[in-house]
Amino acid sequence: MPLGFIFILMGFLAGGLVSVQGIINGRLSHFIGGPTQAALVSFSVGCLFLVFVNLVTRRSIPTLAEASAAPWWAWTGGFFGALVVTSAALIIPKVGIASWTASIITGSLVFALWLDHIGAFGQLSREINFMRVVGASFLLLGVYIIRRF
Numbered sequence: 001m002p003l004g005f006i007f008i009l010m011g012f013l014a015g016g017l018v019s020v021q022g023i024i025n026g027r028l029s030h031f032i033g034g035p036t037q038a039a040l041v042s043f044s045v046g047c048l049f050l051v052f053v054n055l056v057t058r059r060s061i062p063t064l065a066e067a068s069a070a071p072w073w074a075w076t077g078g079f080f081g082a083l084v085v086t087s088a089a090l091i092i093p094k095v096g097i098a099s100w101t102a103s104i105i106t107g108s109l110v111f112a113l114w115l116d117h118i119g120a121f122g123q124l125s126r127e128i129n130f131m132r133v134v135g136a137s138f139l140l141l142g143v144y145i146i147r148r149f
Helices: 003-032 035-056 064-068 077-095 097-118 130-148
Strands: none
Touching: 003 035, 003 077, 003 097, 035 077, 077 097, 097 130
């Protein structure tokens, strides 16, 4: 099986887990007092899991010098992740899993097209073209259809 296919499959499965995580955090929010509390619990459990994985795989924790070598924007990923997790806990109970997930995927793709186009954060530039815009438009249409019906 080609490596590229395996990576696409892994991305597909990760996308599925975004929906699972979203509904779990939405339900957790109901039990523990709100979306920010659910996000806090989610990130705490995730942090403990990552500490465990690093211990088991004997990965070292970066030194302060290594960590400070990263550009300022490299530190924003956790912030953005917290916003996504909190949005799931807040929004899914109101609009449903499919509508939230369709919106997340569409927003991700629209931003990804732009980020690819400008070569953001040191990535290779991949121009926006007509067919990429058509693909994103179908996703936008999908959000409308999923939400409407």
